[in-house]
Amino acid sequence: xxxxxxxDAKAPAAKAAPAKKTFPPAKFxxxxxxxxxxxxxxxxxxxxxxxxxxxxxxxxxxLGGIILGLLATxxxxxELAVWGDRLYAWLLAFISAxxxxxxLAQGIWAVFKGLLVLHVILLNGLWAVWxxxxxxxxxxxxxxxxxxxxxxxxAQTICDGIKLLLKEDITPAASDAWVHALAPAIVVVPVVAAxxxxxxxxxxxxxxxDVGVLYVFAMAGxxxxxxxxxxxxxxxKYSLLGGLRACAQLVSYELPRGFSIVPVLMxxxxxxxxxxxxxxxxxxxGFLPRWFIFYPVVxxxxxxxxxxxxxxxxxxxxxxxxxxxxxxxxxxxxxxSGMKWSIFFLSEYGYVLLASFLLAAFFLGGGASPxxxxxxxxxxxxxxxxxxxxxFLFLWARWTFPRLRAxxxxxxxxxxxxxxxxxxxxLAGVWLLLS
Amino acid sequence: MSSTAEKTMKTDSMFINLGPQxxxxxxxxxxxxxxxxxxxxxxxxxxxxxxxxxxxxxxxRGYHHCVVLTDRWxxxxxxxxxxxxxxxxxxxxxxxxxxxxxxxxxxxxxxxRVASHLLFFGTxxxxxxxFTPFLYAFREREMILxxxxxxxxxxxxxxxxxxxxxxxxxxxxxxxxxxxFVDYFKPRIDEYDTLLTYNPIFMARTKEVGLIPAADxxxxxxxxxxxxxxxxxxxxRKSDPYCGYERYSFDVPLGQTGSCWDRYFCRVQxxxxxxxxxxxxxxxxxxxxxxxxxxxxxxxPKPGEAYAHVEGARGDLxxxxxxxxxxxxxxxxxxxxxxxxxxILQELLVGNKVxxxxxxxxxxxxxxxxxxx
Numbered sequence: 001x002x003x004x005x006x007x008d009a010k011a012p013a014a015k016a017a018p019a020k021k022t023f024p025p026a027k028f029x030x031x032x033x034x035x036x037x038x039x040x041x042x043x044x045x046x047x048x049x050x051x052x053x054x055x056x057x058x059x060x061x062x063l064g065g066i067i068l069g070l071l072a073t074x075x076x077x078x079e080l081a082v083w084g085d086r087l088y089a090w091l092l093a094f095i096s097a098x099x100x101x102x103x104l105a106q107g108i109w110a111v112f113k114g115l116l117v118l119h120v121i122l123l124n125g126l127w128a129v130w131x132x133x134x135x136x137x138x139x140x141x142x143x144x145x146x147x148x149x150x151x152x153x154x155a156q157t158i159c160d161g162i163k164l165l166l167k168e169d170i171t172p173a174a175s176d177a178w179v180h181a182l183a184p185a186i187v188v189v190p191v192v193a194a195x196x197x198x199x200x201x202x203x204x205x206x207x208x209x210d211v212g213v214l215y216v217f218a219m220a221g222x223x224x225x226x227x228x229x230x231x232x233x234x235x236x237k238y239s240l241l242g243g244l245r246a247c248a249q250l251v252s253y254e255l256p257r258g259f260s261i262v263p264v265l266m267x268x269x270x271x272x273x274x275x276x277x278x279x280x281x282x283x284x285x286g287f288l289p290r291w292f293i294f295y296p297v298v299x300x301x302x303x304x305x306x307x308x309x310x311x312x313x314x315x316x317x318x319x320x321x322x323x324x325x326x327x328x329x330x331x332x333x334x335x336x337s338g339m340k341w342s343i344f345f346l347s348e349y350g351y352v353l354l355a356s357f358l359l360a361a362f363f364l365g366g367g368a369s370p371x372x373x374x375x376x377x378x379x380x381x382x383x384x385x386x387x388x389x390x391x392f393l394f395l396w397a398r399w400t401f402p403r404l405r406a407x408x409x410x411x412x413x414x415x416x417x418x419x420x421x422x423x424x425x426x427l428a429g430v431w432l433l434l435s
Numbered sequence: 436m437s438s439t440a441e442k443t444m445k446t447d448s449m450f451i452n453l454g455p456q457x458x459x460x461x462x463x464x465x466x467x468x469x470x471x472x473x474x475x476x477x478x479x480x481x482x483x484x485x486x487x488x489x490x491x492x493x494x495x496r497g498y499h500h501c502v503v504l505t506d507r508w509x510x511x512x513x514x515x516x517x518x519x520x521x522x523x524x525x526x527x528x529x530x531x532x533x534x535x536x537x538x539x540x541x542x543x544x545x546x547x548r549v550a551s552h553l554l555f556f557g558t559x560x561x562x563x564x565x566f567t568p569f570l571y572a573f574r575e576r577e578m579i580l581x582x583x584x585x586x587x588x589x590x591x592x593x594x595x596x597x598x599x600x601x602x603x604x605x606x607x608x609x610x611x612x613x614x615x616f617v618d619y620f621k622p623r624i625d626e627y628d629t630l631l632t633y634n635p636i637f638m639a640r641t642k643e644v645g646l647i648p649a650a651d652x653x654x655x656x657x658x659x660x661x662x663x664x665x666x667x668x669x670x671x672r673k674s675d676p677y678c679g680y681e682r683y684s685f686d687v688p689l690g691q692t693g694s695c696w697d698r699y700f701c702r703v704q705x706x707x708x709x710x711x712x713x714x715x716x717x718x719x720x721x722x723x724x725x726x727x728x729x730x731x732x733x734x735x736p737k738p739g740e741a742y743a744h745v746e747g748a749r750g751d752l753x754x755x756x757x758x759x760x761x762x763x764x765x766x767x768x769x770x771x772x773x774x775x776x777x778x779i780l781q782e783l784l785v786g787n788k789v790x791x792x793x794x795x796x797x798x799x800x801x802x803x804x805x806x807x808x
Binding site: 042043044047136139140141142237238241317318320321328329399400401402403404405406407408 | 449451457473560563564565566567570571574578581615616619630631634636637639640788789790791
């Protein structure tokens, strides 16, 4: 009884204190951590001078070490074609010693080479996705994948691949199920086939085709059918628009792409990709490689047109209209999931690699060393290095440029690239007449 | 545009739902597009997916609580929302914020304008197909959000500007950090210009697209950069200054033709002007209290009405408040710039390509939280 009035007596006294009707000054709630005492990581210090950061210096050293290590490995291994010949000779001896016919050996050898080419494309998928993510990340001041695998996220694509394999394979109710399932196969098979005559170094091609250039373009042209099928069969308006755009774009850009290398064919006098690469051997004035890109005007023009048309052919920004993410959601592969979806990407990266190797073979001398004094580094290392440099151009363009509109894309093709590729053929003719 | 081919090759029209689940509608906007080939013949914006009825909710909440509601309109730039409600309520309550609070309000609103325009810059780049500017813009926007978090503990819905002043003074480290940001940010805008503004592809996509003549802009009641992009000089900060904006020197950037590029460029220029204002505020931040004396915990203003408007990140943001002497407003009406800017879309889109829809929609820079409220 006597205790109860006490709180009542105290309460009015406590309430009387803030009766001034002003807010007390707000205090920072340090206990709950709701207010930052200072900011999080800001890029201002790194921006001043990245070399001040030890990790930056370590990374540069590591990159240099990896490149030197690759060069040293190449020098130690030597030409791959020599090893291939040894292996084939051993296989031939092994089979004929057991009474088999040489045809069997040739068949096994052809299958072996086919599998190698197939694996080039599959491994390229793993490598290119990781590389693209890393490059895009560093262009965009991010770090990209870092956790999977430990070292700079090297296992990221493998994990992604497993994830894609395990994902549900969705076939929309409105789709044409057979065409929907067939489309990815029709897109990816021509990529694999197109790699047959591609030169990976001196005398290093799965098939030494005399019509190699025509064969590659013919094969690459088939994929558009698969893309249109994918767009049509998905039963989605965005996919349909994407498929139609892809059809128009790919068919159009094949023209300047084909015509841009006519000067190269005229200079080399051959359609065989290995022969074109071999035709660029030697050095002018003892130091300047006789690569077609160094032919004044004609070479550079052909290179640029081929590069731009190749970017358009691979549906990459600034020409990624068929899969314009902000407009058509994902274009023709909107309704694809899991492995079918990743097969589209496998073929896209396959085409990027194909274009990179073609650029290297047509314009950068194939496996020829850029230095006249270099007799140590084998041709396949140079070829790989040049192809990767070209691939970097693809990635660089993709993460720098905005996207053209569909009609602007067509204008650019028909009113700019195609006339200039014709003019370039005429220029090449004049060049050949004069020299 | 090859008009002859499109006239002779008439095909069946197709109806496309652009949104509400689409990567580029900036929220939950649905646009019903009727297209022939890639040409748009009819466009019907459909709004209301994000309606939360904040005007009605305000009628059962106290004045202090209503500030929380305002955060949710334009969640990309919530500081001007806070400010405009507080200005209207302060008119009703006859309270004047102290000078330091006013300066802090200006500072926060301008920082928020920069953050909002950075979001526009980044997402507009994505709309046009350039992904990289988005990450650059967000890198800088993060710094502004960090500053806000230092000042008020929130990164999106601040509730920082309160009736009679601001929630709290900024911490002592804050001003140095803000200066560091300003010094860092100024050269970045030039970088954006090289990356996106003067990119030939970007200009080709936006220069001749989505033209709004000045007369149309006025008659459709546009405001903000959409109006100024058409060359009409109207900025509430100049025409009806509040919070002491008349003390700061800044320019109002104007466009010429009212194209998407002009609207975009106005916003980029506005970032520079905002930085100018921020520098001036930082240079002469008055000392003193940050909250007016005599603000009631449960304000019951005298019966009456008040209208206040500010230059929000998206345009002329206004609030009309009616008090009947009770603890909550009798009526709150919001003049939401995004809502009014969106209306011109149905006329602007017709005759353009599907790709241009995204360019035009992005350049209008709407926030669906503000459209639907």
